[in-house]
Amino acid sequence: MNPFDTIGAAIAAVAAGVSLALLLGETLRRRREAGRDDILRRRYLRIAMCALHADDGAVPRFPMLHRAGARLLLAETLAGIVTMTYGLDGTVLRRIVEAYGLDEWLLCRVRRSQGYRRARYLSLLAALPADESIAGRVVRYGNSRCRSVRFQALLAGLAADPTSALRRMEEYAEPFSEAEVAQILALLRRGVLPVAYEPLVMSPCGNLRRVGLSIVRQFGIEEAEPRLLRIVADEPASALSAEALYTLCSLRRPLIRREVRDRVERMGAAERRALIRYMARENYSPRFLHRIFDEGECLYYETIVRSYKRTLA
């Protein structure tokens, strides 16, 4: 056997062994770190909850904050508490954020990162009880190329300065997606934003109307019916009027109305069938359906109602 071959094989074996050892070492290190993070997160949560229960004006001490990633863990812990709850004493959490400079630290991370990482830091900032000045400092990220960064910057602004919420949402350039509206409503449910649907539904701005309609749907505000009918009548071809129509359905209001009939007439066949499926899900009676839909569509409705598909529609 060629001695060079033997040496080559030995080198390859050693290299493979070293690679395996390094890989194993890295895996173990990551696992150990994840375990340590879990323990630290639990400790931070316990300390923060004790501070919330005690509320004695003192700032609790969070251990090992000098460790890499510990400050992020603390920010995530506080953000987790805020996101899952409402009615907590904001001053205690605000005191912790100020004492450990978490808002400044997050702003620094936002500046230094890009893309989704930046959006993640902004979303943490939106969840922490920050002061009003933060709203002005995140405005520049509203021009980012990344959509999620733009939206999270808006959310951070809304959370920091709720008094300017209407203006900020109005100035947001693109239409909100369903997921984005859901995130705004989560802020609202936490009590950060007021539940005032009227100025939103009556606004000429599409985004504000979309948020207003979602509020009406989520809180089941039946008093909004005349306004919804007006949207359906005034803008018969727009997506917003279709949304208003679906909102009427989810409130289970009577649909035998001139405005609704006109809107349904302008819909395409696929849109009409989608509406029929939605109506079936909301348990509308098939009795008066022929006043809005044609015979074939009424039969389609009855087929859905009679089948197991009603729950899936």
Added chain:
Amino acid sequence: MQRILIASDDEFARELIRLTLVGLGAEVRCSCCGEAMERLCARVLFDLVIVLRTAPFFCGRETIGRLRPEGLRRPTIYVISWQQAERTVLSLLECGVDQYLTFPLSLQRLRAKVADNLTGKRL
């Protein structure tokens, strides 16, 4: 001593609820959702089970029957989740859940509700 079980796969949420219920004079235990929760309920008779997910009740298994022995009124079952759809809430109540609460949650209200429940049981 009365016993409370908190079942969730999300450790953070489980811990948050556990810390909220500390000091009520009840033994609080935690487990993951699903089979671990059912196994624990088969061994120990809890006074209150708080489940932080709706999925165990919609997976086709007779979850309520496994959590609450036949003929008994306890444990009381609370479900806390992010879902707000009326249909989901009604389905849960129909299948035997006693209380449904949504996130975001008022921790003070949850604590008061649980305390009331435990006091009622003690009386």
